[in-house]
Amino acid sequence: MADMKSIQSFIEDNREDYIALLKRMVQEPSKAGEEAGVQSIVADRLSSKGFEVDRWELDYKLLSEHEAFCASRADFDGSENVVGVLKGEGNGKSILLNGHIDVVPEGEREQWRFDPYSGKVEDGKLYGRGATDMKGGNLAALLAIEAIQGAGIKLKGDVIFQSVVEEESGGSGTLAAIERGYRADAALIPEPTNMRIFPKQQGSMWFKVHIYGKSAHGGTRYEGMSAIQKAAIVHEAILDLERERNEPLDSPLYQGNPIPVPINIGKIAGGNWPSSVPDQVTMEGRMGVAPGESLNDAKREFEARLAKLYEADEWFAEAPVEVEWFGARWLPGEIDDDHPFLKTLKESYQSQVGEQPVIKASPWGTDGGLLTALAGIPTVVFGPGETNMAHFPNEYIELESIFETASIIAETVLEWCEAASVEE
Secondary structure, eight states, X not given: OHHHHHHHHXXXXXXXXXXXXXXXXXXXXXXXXXXXXXXXXXXXXXXXXXXXXXEEEOOHHHHHTSTTOOOSSSOOTTOEEEEEEEOOSSSSOOEEXXXXXXXXXXXXXXXXXXXXXXXXXXTTEEESTTIIIIXXXXXXHHHHHHHHHHTTEEESSOEEEEEESOGGGTOHHHHHXXXXXXXXXXXXXXXXXXXXXXXXXXXXXXXXXXXXXXXXBGGGGGGSBOHHXXXXXXXXHHHHHHHHHHTTOOOGGGTTOXXXXXXXXXXXXXXXXXXXXXXXXXXXXXXXXXXXXXHHHHHHHHHHXXXXXXXTOTHHHHSOOEEEEEEXXXXXXXXXXXXXXXXXXXXXXXHHHSSOOOEEEESSOOTHHHHHHXXXXXXXXOOSSOGGGTTSTTOEEEHHHHHHHHHHHHHHHHHHHOEEEEOO
16 A cells, blocks of 8 residues: 555654654653643644644533543642544544543652653663553554654544543543543544454442441450451452353453453451451452443442342341442443454554454453443554553553554554545
């Protein structure tokens, strides 16, 4: 394809410029409330390339009234979305490229080889918080569009580039963009999939389980009932439920994944004195939700299982556990196996890489569930970078994977939106 040769030449000729751009993006810490610096870089870049740029601070009060809202903050001060629209010539399908710009905290700096916001380049890797999750993917998507422009190609369909905040806390940035009216015929989210294609994304939600005992002096602990001992029974019941929920998930997309939709206990706290029998324990965890399953159905199944704990231990008839749903949640999402956009992405991958792509179900949630469930946009997750580097100390991304992904996205956009004309 002659157009792709020009696009690939542009990518090859401008590699160093885009490495420098990614370095600038990583050097701008963009934890929650601190995204303005990197969003200015993105907004200026989009404007310079002819995009119609929309930049706005999220309205906490308005969003908090939406049933899909969740957040870990009491306001969105300093958190702005940036959306750029590149209008097509007409009569073509549109595409939405959605990526989050917020990053998780860097953690203990002593665990990092380099400063977490250095953007250090070494041995073909760029290091820094957010390099993989997901500024490298955002750059790949941006490079894809700029390469099409650099090759002198105008598209029939619109391209919508979204740089959103708050994904790490449940997706309020993408929710705000949906509420602002942005829609497209298909969406691609370049999260770090190690260049695997994820047509299905699991959802998840956080929970607390409150377990009750009976306090007594530690010297006569037999007069009390230890909530810690009862917590072990609760935990085993949760693991049993996890096994039952995962048994039917035999799709080839889950091959190699022993627990497609886990239920994880991530925090446990209880008791108040070494010489007292603990009368309360609280477990906090994350419940995976399968593609095609509603959050409410998953909640009901979880609550029903714990409501039957008295069958295993009569103590729970006297002191039933309480379940509380709190904090972050992500909606599951999926695209039809035979959807034309998924087919286009697969063919573009094969064209650029020379082999069939690996198709898997996502082991974590993304903003794709919001785009699918609330906006009706068929969405696929595909991007550079390895999942196991996200949120880790010494986070890095292989630079070559960014350029390879950009070529695949560029061909996908070209085929999906269609070329209208080529400028000489």
